Amino acid sequence: MSNGKIVSIHSFRGGTGKSNTTANLAAQVALTGKRVGVVDTDIQSPGIHVLFGLDEDKMGKTMNDFLHGKATIKEIGFNIGENTGDEEGRAKLKGKNLWLFPSSIRGREISQILREGIDFNKLNEGLQSTISEFNLDYLFIDTHPGLNEETLLSIATSDILIIILRPDNQDLQGTSVTVDIARSLDVPNLFLLINKALPKYDFAKLREQVQTQFNAQVTGVLPLSFDMAENASKDLFSLRYPDHEWSKSLIGVVDFILAAK
């Protein structure tokens, strides 16, 4: 088995900023010199490719092609370090070892998966092969919100699970379900990350409350930010604005990832 670690990023509900956080965390880890992959397993509503500047025209083979036996994992990996584009944040990834394994954004291919289902043996083979074939130190998995079968599979094979939640009662209840499942699947490192916290909150107190409620490490509290909203997924925010409060809190999460056994 390769020593690469699988980091699943999950949220029980949509709109928590999961893809944005995943892309920024993966990019920050790549900046430390690690070899990093990002897989979009949100096959029914993919989106993380946007943050890496990939559109339908640039997108080659996808996870959908792999699942249908039409492409190998080697053919799917899109080298971000060689295709950073002009955006100021992404440009910092030039020459870094970061690959994206996108899901298709073609309606026909999404509907095909929804219609035909997913061969999980093949999906798992794909996830493990990305690590071995690209010699990755970390593979980030951007999952679909909620608890569907592909999300459960990614949780079951993770070394690190980061559950993103907002300080909202619906999120808190949903997170408790995910935490229970992750514990019953023996995920070695279970982390929480609070996003979209109102700046008027006492972040230290919030962190402590959530940590106590779930008996799990809160790795950071990211503020609700208009600047982040204004970025509109055009660029990797934490690379473009490294001194912003949101970015500084996110960079703190990287330490937890790198330290996890």
Add this chain to the structure above:
Amino acid sequence: MPGVFDRLDKEIKVKQQQDGITALDLADLPPALRKIMRLMLRELQMSYPRLLEVMESVPETDRLTRDQLDSALLNLSQQFWLTHIGKGEKAIYKVNLRKKTGSTLAAGIWSSLNSRLKGKPK
């Protein structure tokens, strides 16, 4: 024309897909088996000697004896939660995950969606 072997092989494959394990089934396994299954998912396949090696690393309270392990492997294989090539000490095991079934919505909705998407403005 497909032969008897092809037909039987196809039937086994269909059965495997229908009867595979889900992540929630994994959560219900005893700790030692769950550890093995999780590791097998990561390594994609495991030889019998490797299984014994992993069992040695399980805390003593959860560890299975060799007979218990053999019986568990047989049981998991009979449920199609594991597949294996070879027998005994030379066997190589693989987890068999249950396929996610497709949508049960009327098939017509997808072709209708396809044609609408094809006509969408760029």
